[in-house]
Structures are given as structure tokens and as C-alpha cells.
Amino acid sequence: MLDFIIILPLLVVGAGAIALMLLASMENLSEGSTALVSIGIFAFAFAVQLMVSVSGNVAPYETAFSGMLTASTFTKVAGLIILACGLFSCMIAQTYFTQNKFSSPEFYSLMMFAASGMLLLTMAAELITLFISLEIMSLAIYVLVGYDRSRIKRSEAVLKYLMLGAFAGAFFTMGAALIYGGAGSTRFALISKYLATNSFLESPVLVAGTLLVIVAFLFKVAAFPFHAWVVDVYDGAPLPVTGFMATGVKTAIFAVFANFIVLDNGMKGVWVDYLFYVAVFTMFAGNLIAIGQNNLKRMLAASGIVHSGYLIIALVAVGTENFTGGVIIFYLAAYAAATLGVFTALAYLGGTDERRDSFDDFKGLAKVRPYTAAAITIFMLSMAGIPPTAGFMGKFYIITDAIRADQMLLAVLGIVSSILSMWYYLRLVIMMYFKEPEESFEVSGVSLAPVGTMILAVSVFAIGFYPVFL
């Protein structure tokens, strides 16, 4: 029964998605009620996940579904973050669709399908399961990115994402096949057992296989050599989808990336040197791209690259013995709260067809809507890493972890990158507070997103106070 308990949240979301899909085909559902129902399903799944986490069943690599899935505190908290991301993305969508008219109930259904794929991805302990869950997630996200078919920018985004995503999927499959050829199993537990007795570098097939798998992961988290798609795709995707992609997908991929990299000390030892450079280049390339942006969504996309860089530092520093992943999951939670916070605010400020999207459009927001401006400032400070926000604590844990793992240079570069990133985060704050307003920022329609903004603004502080035991 333990097997089914650990996938219970996944079953809730999956069943909810199917039920909503069938209901949408039979009844004429209104946009508002669909949004509320899907928020309810996500909230329920979150509660279930919380109960599963508290109940404390931990399934190591060997047990659940004959080694297909794993469950640890790490994966369970990742699941919690993903479900929270889904919940807030539905709030964003509800508000967004009061101003943009291309919604249908299937949008929410796809959101839940993507979430179920992500949940499965966090728990995957076997390469084929990993591939299937990766595709469940990606296919739903591809459709969501291109949901608004009337605008050419969306089509551009979906084409780029689909093509490159398919490449990444192919890389992953090839890597999985090579690992199977080298280690004789697709299950993490058995690969780990094989590597414990055989040296990693002796088998070129395994080296090539793990390289390809890591490339696929790096693509999905938009790390340095594979980051070019992210700005256009995040900009082109509808706002709720961008928020969900930036947070949910990243959480899921980093969870499984960490599970994969800690398989074997020898294997990690080989890739750490490469991940070191990937982390450095990811941070600085992301910063350079972000500094040049005038569009807020593009800036957030580029800052997502930088945050991937910090998370890769955490991966470099992670120990294969007694892996807990507390640092990674803490940073992901902090990042998700701040990013989704900005997106909830953009959902009601953006206006029809995302009219307000550049830094200049938010001139003087603080004088017209002081609470929203304060909330956005909190999110920006959290992303920049200013105490006492969650973003600061997340960076603090990552840097201390890097120093503990004798990666002093990486720690220093991480701090430098963090200082550089202030430029574009504080630019928005300056626009909001030190310029005169040029418009009245009218918001039409009843919406849930302001509630989400306030909840997230509080949780940015709340998460910061939660201690992580390294």
C-alpha cells in the first residue's frame, strides 16, 4: 500500500485533470467556475501531499513499484512546491483570462496534466519512468505555450520550444539507452550498485550516456550552453504558463537532476568539474542577458537562467552520502514564491493582451497602487537576495554549502553574480518608486491574483524563517 500512498497526490491531480476534461466536453463550463474548481483540486492535492509528507513514509530507491519510484522528504517537498505552483498559476490564469479571451476548460486540465507529470518526475527512480514523466510534463507544456493561436508571437515561442524540447528528449533517450548498455539496468538502484563495483571512467558508454542525460536536464533548466531558447519562449508564452514553467518545471527537473547526480560518488566526481563551469557561465550569461532587457517577462526569464546557475552550484556542492537536498529544495521554494509573486501581480496589472510589459510601463506604480508595488518590491528583493527574505536565506545556504564542499571560487563567483543581479531587480523598484505615474493602472473584473500576491509576499518572509539543517 505504501506504493499507492506515495503517488496519491499524483492520482488526485491526474483524476482531477481527466474529470475536468470529460466535464468540459459535456457541459458548457464558465471560465470562472473552471478556475475555481482547478484551484480547489490543486489545493486538495496539496493537502494530500502534505499529509503524505507528514506521515513520513520514505521509500528508498529499491522499494516503491519495484524500484520505479522513490520517495524521500526531498521529493515530497518538491511535490508540495509543484502543487503550490499549480495553485498559484491557476489563480494567475483566472485573473489573466478576465482580460484575455482565449480560455477554455482544457487549459486548466492541461495544467493539471503537466503537474502530474512533474510530480512523477520528482519521484522517478528509473530512466524509462523518468522519460515518460518528462514527456507527460513537456507535451502538456508545449500545448499550453501555444494556447493563444491568434498571435504570431505565441506560435514562434511554441515552435522554438517544441523543436528544442524534442531535441532534448532525443538526447535523453539516447543517454538512457547508452546507460542501459553500460550498466545493464535502467533502475537507479542497480546503476548505483553497478558503479559501486566498477569504475565509472572504465566504461565509455556510461560516460557518454550520463553526458547525454545531463545535457537533457541542463536544457530543461536552461543552463548555459542550452539557455538561448528560454527568453523567447517565456516571453511568448501566456503569463500563467510562463509562471508555471519558470517554477514548476524547474522544481521538477532539479529534483530529478539531484536524484540522478547523487547516484554514485565516482560519477558525480567526473561531472562536478563540468558542472562547475556550467554554473559559472550560466550565472554570468544569465546576468548579461537580463541586464539588456527592457521587457519584464524577458528579464524574469533571463533571471531564471541565473537562478538555475545558483541551483547548479548547490548540485556541485551536494554530497552523495546522506543526501537530503535541503539546500536545493529551499532555494527552489524561495525562487518559486518570488517568481510566482511577480507573475500574480503582472496578471492583474498587465492588462489586455499583456499591454504593460516593459519597465517603463510600471512608472510610478507605488503612488497609485502602493500595496502591489510593495509586494513586487519584496519579490524583487527576495530574488536579488536581500535579507530578511527567503531568497537571501536560499543564497546563504547555497554559498555556505559550496564553501563546505571546498568550492571557494564558486562561492565567491556566486556572490559576485548576486551583486550584479541587483542592477535589473532594483531597476524595476526604482521605476515604481522614483518616477511619476503616467497612468492610473485601472484593473477590471473580479480576480483572485491580488490575494495570491499577498499570500506569496507573506510566504517569502515565512519561508525565510524556516530552518534548513545542512
Next chain:
Amino acid sequence: MSAELVLSSVIFFGLAVIIPVIMLLTAVFGPRSGGVAKNDAYESGIKHVVGMADQKFSVKFYLLAILFLIFDIEAVFMYPWAVSLRELGMFGFLEMVVFILLLLTGLIYILKKGVLNWR
């Protein structure tokens, strides 16, 4: 004459004489139809085969093809399952029931959406 020789002569006779004669007779006596549609190249749903490539064309064929593909691939999954059903036992049976039920929901969805109506 051996039996093989008789047989091969008959086959040769059929190949060399009867089939050409039948083809000739069909060409002379067979019913004929003509017209623009007949001379067009057949391409699923694409009306103008010659011309600019950025024309609009019907997605009906595409939808049918992709639905066929989905349900066809699902059938492929059932063969290895059927072969090893005895070893898999009740658990394997239930797994397949779940799988087919999920498929069924997909079928209900496309039926209700009217994808299979040829409009």
C-alpha cells in the same frame, strides 16, 4: 512430360497470354470516367497540390490520422501484455484495465468534442 513441366507451361501460358489478353479486353470494353478530379494527384485534404505552399488546408485528415495512430499504438501495447498475462496474474490484468479505462476517457472526449464527425 512430367507434371512439373505441365504446371509450368500452364503458368507460362497464363502469364504470357491470358493476362495480357484480359488487360487488352479491359482497355477496350471497360467503362471509362474522366474529369479534372481524376487527373489530380491525391493528397489527403490538400486541394491544390501545385502552387504556393502556404495555403490553408483541412485538418480533418490529420486529426483522423493522429487519432488512428494513438489508438493503434495502444493496441500494440496489448500484444506483449497478452503473451505474458498468465505470469502477470491479477495485478497485470488490473493494470491493463486501468490503461484501457484511461483510453476510454480519451475516446469519450473526442466523441463528445465531435472530432469524428466528418463535417
